[in-house]
Ligand code: FES
């Protein structure tokens with residue numbers, strides 16, 4: 009009655025796995041030399057070999073932007089980058105933008121606008137926003153929305169992300185029209201007043 | 204804004220922090236990358252990596268695993284499968300977690316049988332992540348394949364009534380009157396069938412566990428992605444026969460959950476199993492594709508019939524639902540009840556059934572059941588309003604209920620009417636031309652305005668907390684609760700600061716560690732209420748001790764003052780009667796000579812009081828869509844979401860919850876669908892590129908209105924929770940707006956362009 013199915017391996021198992029090699033990466037102004045397999049992604053190099061876990065893995069396939077870092081000022085998806093290729097480049101991660109005690113203007117704006125909830129997409133959003141500011145192309149709300157759309161936020165903090173980015177982009181001179189908060193105070197709603 | 208802490212000793216003051224839009228206390232850690240999620244903790248000694256191998260077949264049996272081939276690769280430590288994993292717990296009830304539905308839980312690597320596609324069948328452990336991933340990719344496994352069935356439509360005839368038993372599940376209300384007769388005789392009626400398929404939670408952080416093997420007997424620190432560390436601990440402890448000391452579970456930050464982390468997922472089992480067998484630290488992280496291998500919002504088929512008289516009063520109301528479940532568990536949701544809570548009808552009928560297919564068990568996903576039922580019922584109500592010749596908002600107000608018709612109980616509080624009025628005013632609803640296809644923007648795009656209401660439970664669970672005030676005046680409060688992004692860290696800090704009248708900077712709230720007092724999983728919108736009340740209780744107990752110590756001081760100005768007659772403000776305890784009778788908390792601590800003052804607090808439901816009432820939060824959502832008829836594209840250009848959910852602890856973080864809920868509603872309405880290929884029995888779009896969720900460019904203006912309610916019955920601290928309510932109403936309001944724009948009623952989600960063309 010049953011059919012045979014063999015889960016075909018992607019490759020033949022080989023006992024001769026290429027050995028780890030020394031790779032030197034300049035991250036946040038510091039050189040780190042690590043021993044890694046040549047196919048190690050920049051994202052895994054940062055997270056698993058350098059304890060720079062601020063850069064997040066949301067998909068490992070270039071689909072979410074959680075792993076965004078800056079290389080020579082430009083934003084890239086570090087999960088799609090082989091670490092060894094980035095020797096000699098200036099890599100900047102969220103840890104290099106500011107610290108808990110000394111936040112960068114973008115980081116502070118994200119806190120002030122509550123531009124995150126779980127915080128997992130946040131380092132990628134901030135690095136991406138920094139890249140966007142470095143690029144110097146986007147000015148309007150629609151442009152920023154469009155150019156921040158490579159970074160998914162499952163918590164749905166998008167309107168607040170827009171507010172935070174626009175604030176830093178325009179030094180606080182632009183008021184973003186993306187929704188308000190209104191609180192209507194308590195009236196008599198006690199159960200006793202029920203009809 | 205109102206400030207009513209239901210019990211003394213607090214009074215409204217400028218220094219109050221509850222109800223203020225305060226930044227998250229965990230914000231700086233999150234924006235600087237310092238916040239550590241489950242896969243990011245360091246361990247003692249070297250770390251090994253486990254990579255999960257998933258079954259490519261939906262049903263069958265593993266006949267051979269060629270583990271020897273990959274074990275020959277230097278650096279590969281072990282290949283775990285049913286062949287070499289000893290049976291830990293004999294009874295499957297050991298695998299039951301706190302929120303498990305009825306049935307027999309999935310036991311990873313327990314037997315060769317395959318029950319669903321992507322079932323984990325092996326764990327390859329190696330010295331590096333790269334090696335584990337490589338070794339897993341070359342592992343050969345042979346299966347005997349059996350015929351699966353993942354087609355819900357084919358098993359409609361096998362539907363059975365959903366069994367009771369799961370936390371939060373309420374069976375459908377009893378029927379009233381004569382539904383069929385009333386429907387037949389009414390002058391205006393609608394009937395429709397509504398469909399949505401499976402949806403997957405997909406929090407940004409993938410499920411991950413890092414086990415730190417401490418080298419001291421079986422002691423481990425288990426860093427897990429979960430919405431409830433205590434639930435994971437009891438699951439792990441029962442399965443592996445460990446003490447709570449050995450299985451300490453830690454979850455400081457959770458990169459989203461939305462229900463997916465309510466139950467312990469299989470990576471925690473695999474990581475702990477590997478650590479115990481290898482006596483070594485191990486990390487296991489799922490892939491994004493594997494994030495589609497467990498719970499999901501179930502594919503559900505719904506039928507609604509509504510009829511009204513000539514004045515627009517509902518005379519007949521019927522809501523039936525049929526949802527999928529797995530072969531091994533009966534996942535239940537409360538789907539149809541909400542319709543009966545929102546609208547009164549003399550004749551009703553409700554029904555909720557399940558049918559089994561070869562998939563993993565569905566799992567609560569943001570506003571579980573309610574989001575499903577709400578889309579169908581609020582679409583049908585809208586359709587009914589047109590049939591009855593009423594404005595959709597007027598129709599809802601006309602059929603408004605002041606008590607819960609399903610239980611014949613009054614609500615503890617309900618300001619849905621004010622949500623309608625405030626929301627409509629903000630939105631400009633009175634400018635609406637009722638005629639479908641009557642409104643266009645300056646570019647000629649069709650414009651549609653839609654409205655819908657929502658309803659969710661206000662509920663409370665047992666929770667505990669501990670407060671410690673140290674001699675230097677710093678207050679630390681601990682509870683093993685969770686913060687998946689809800690704002691638990693900041694609102695509990697506010698609650699503690701407020702209760703003892705201390706500045707926020709002098710208070711630290713910790714969570715997510717099973718060494719702390721127990722708290723329920725974060726779900727059901729009950730955390731703010733339950734844990735908040737426990738934190739308040741613990742702080743009040745510290746306050747009582749402080750007052751006693753103050754009264755022991757020489758010539759104490761507080762001599763003879765009862766706790767109920769004292770207030771804690773600006774670092775002082777003061778007599779309510781005469782606030783010049785005051786002692787600084789600092790001075791009390793110094794005079795007492797104690798190095799710390801600590802107290803435990805707890806909270807839980809109060810059934811004696813609460814059983815007389817129906818307890819719910821409500822919302823009203825107004826949406827504008829613009830439709831390009833040539834392309835079938837829909838843009839949601841404006842949303843007003845008015846929420847009545849008791850008192851709002853922190854409008855900044857609560858607003859974020861509602862913004863997130865709104866995005867979720869939009870996502871459900873327009874994008875989300877996990878496409879199940881019945882030939883293969885497999886979810887096909889199992890990645891972020893093909894499983895669509897909104898991006899920044901999809902989201903425009905969202906106004907949030909909080910209509911505050913005073914409610915000391917639903918909650919001792921007046922809080923109902925906002926985690927789910929913001930999502931409700933949104934999908935239906937969008938579908939209703941699309942109808943208003945185009946004249947086309949779409950009853951199947953998601954509302955993609957092909958359904959409009
Ligand atoms: S982890 Fe790199 S894009 Fe998702």
Ligand code: FES
Pocket residue numbers: 123124125126127128129130160161162163164165407458459688
């Ligand atoms: S803050 Fe959670 S995914 Fe963006």
